[in-house]
Structures are given as structure tokens and as C-alpha cells.
Amino acid sequence: MTPPPPDTAPILIVDDMEENLVALEAVLGSLATKVVRARSGEEALKAMLREEFAVVLIDVLMPGMSGFETAANIKGLDQTKDVPVILLTGASVDPDYAYRGYTVGAADFLVKPFDPWLLRTKVNVFLDLYRKNHQLAAQATQLKRLLTGSSETPTSPAEPGRATPPPSEPTPTPTPPPGDDASLADIASRLAQIELLLRDARDTESAGLADRIAALEQAVERLLAGRGA
Incomplete structure (x- = not known):
């Protein structure tokens, strides 16, 4: 799985209904980021093993692997366990659905029909977190290189005709x-x-x-x- 550039911050949307995928794409389109579709839990897991995502939106009621099962599988894999999951469900929701969602590791739970502004706001929080994490990782990597480079002391080759001092002879402290x-x-x-x-x-x-x-x-x-x- 190759991480994308931090400014792309892709989103994965998972739903078995075409009209729901189209609606989600319309709501998230103003965020100016890549949106990837999956029509099932199995397809979503395959996509996540191929590509890194900033956040995943999953419909709860899907044939085959449900949204709860999909979220649980995402959180159970080392490659995807840190990706935030938002679960989406219809209006006639079981009172225990929200609890079940948080139990399997979902970061949030929204009931349809949801406010488009609210959904964009919640997704944008995870996009910002994704970018900041990548920026922090890049800074840490660069800092490590700088610290490693500054700790290395360059060695000068021995002058011709001059014997190398024995190990017991004290070596003068090099000037930085x-x-x-x-x-x-x-x-x-x-x-x-x-x-x-x-x-x-x-x-x-x-x-x-x-x-x-x-x-x-x-x-x-x-x-x-x-x-x-």
C-alpha cells in the first residue's frame, strides 16, 4: 500500500446502492479531494489494501458483509486499523446501532437523511488530521536525517609518509x-x-x-x- 501525497487525502465511500454513492459524491465534491467508490464490504477492503485513505464512509445495511462487519475488518488489519470510519444508516435505525458502531471502532455514526454541511464538516476534520499527520511524519523524517548527519564526524585521510597513531595514543578533539x-x-x-x-x-x-x-x-x-x- 503506497501512501498518496498528503494534499490528495482520498476518501472511500462504501454503499451497495448507486443512488447513495452519487449523493455522497455530490455532497463531498466541494472538498476538492479524490473520492473512491466501493459497492460492498469485500470491495472496500480490497481497495484499502491497494491505497491509503484519509477516512471511510460506510453504509450499515449492505447485503453480504454489513457495515459493522466491514468496519470491524478494517480495524482488525494492521494496514488499515488507524483509518477513521464513519458509519451511515437510514432513518428507521435500531437504537443499538450507534452503540454497535462505536464498539467495532467507528469514529462517528450518522443517520440519513443527514445535513450535507454537517457531513462535510465531519469529513473535513479527518482530512485535516490526515494532512497534519503526514506533515508531522515528513518533519520527523527530515529531522532524523539532520540529527544523524550532524552527529557524524568526518574523518581525514592520513598524510602521505605519516604513520597512523596507535590506538592507545589520545586523539585530539576535532573542531566542529x-x-x-x-x-x-x-x-x-x-x-x-x-x-x-x-x-x-x-x-x-x-x-x-x-x-x-x-x-x-x-x-x-x-x-x-x-x-x-
């Missing part, structure tokens, strides 16, 4: 290259960006990670200040 300070400043800047993204997520796990990122940022700034002294 001129670009090191710039690299550390860049790392501090990227740490600050990642911290802001984590603070914006507003959950306990992200807040704790943001605190650790802030501490690392301060350590880099102290290192820069020490070099300037």
Missing part, C-alpha cells in the same frame, strides 16, 4: 565544521515546527511528546549558546 552551527539552528527551527504541530493535535499523547520535543529544542539552543561563548 563551520556549517555545524547552521545545522543545529536548522534543527532547532524544525523542532519548534514539530512542537507546534503536536500542540495543535490536542491529545494527551501528543502533548507529552511535544514536551519532550521542547526539551530537546532547549538543549540544542543551549549547545548553540555554548559554542558562541
Whole structure:
């Protein structure tokens, strides 16, 4: 499964009725993002193993694999367990449907006919979360490369005719290259960006990670200040 570029943030809609798929496409069309169809739970699972989606909208009442079963299978696979699921059902809904939906891992439950503005708003929340997660992952990968690069000490080849000192001989501390300070400043800047993204997520796990990122940022700034002294 190859992740798409973060700006595409595709949506998967699952319903066995053509008219319902057309209606969903019309409601979601203003979000200017790719919408993929599936006519059954089995087809939806195959699509999700081929492509990464920001959110999945599933009709509850489908022949064969129901919406509940489809959601449970999505949450049971490592490749798809983190994809948010919104379940949709008709007006004559069983009072236990919402409970069953949340039990299988659905993020939300809407009863038809639903307000198009409300559905777009809910879907847009997951699209924004998808983009922020991809942005955070990209920042973390780039930061890792910067940290790895700054920790490597370049080795100079031995001068011709000069013997290599034995292992027991103390090696002088190398002088940091001129670009090191710039690299550390860049790392501090990227740490600050990642911290802001984590603070914006507003959950306990992200807040704790943001605190650790802030501490690392301060350590880099102290290192820069020490070099300037």
C-alpha cells in the first residue's frame, strides 16, 4: 500500500446502492479531494489494501458483509486499523446501532437523511488530521536525517609518509565544521515546527511528546549558546 501525497487525502465511500454513492459524491465534491467508490464490504477492503485513505464512509445495511462487519475488518488489519470510519444508516435505525458502531471502532455514526454541511464538516476534520499527520511524519523524517548527519564526524585521510597513531595514543578533539552551527539552528527551527504541530493535535499523547520535543529544542539552543561563548 503506497501512501498518496498528503494534499490528495482520498476518501472511500462504501454503499451497495448507486443512488447513495452519487449523493455522497455530490455532497463531498466541494472538498476538492479524490473520492473512491466501493459497492460492498469485500470491495472496500480490497481497495484499502491497494491505497491509503484519509477516512471511510460506510453504509450499515449492505447485503453480504454489513457495515459493522466491514468496519470491524478494517480495524482488525494492521494496514488499515488507524483509518477513521464513519458509519451511515437510514432513518428507521435500531437504537443499538450507534452503540454497535462505536464498539467495532467507528469514529462517528450518522443517520440519513443527514445535513450535507454537517457531513462535510465531519469529513473535513479527518482530512485535516490526515494532512497534519503526514506533515508531522515528513518533519520527523527530515529531522532524523539532520540529527544523524550532524552527529557524524568526518574523518581525514592520513598524510602521505605519516604513520597512523596507535590506538592507545589520545586523539585530539576535532573542531566542529563551520556549517555545524547552521545545522543545529536548522534543527532547532524544525523542532519548534514539530512542537507546534503536536500542540495543535490536542491529545494527551501528543502533548507529552511535544514536551519532550521542547526539551530537546532547549538543549540544542543551549549547545548553540555554548559554542558562541
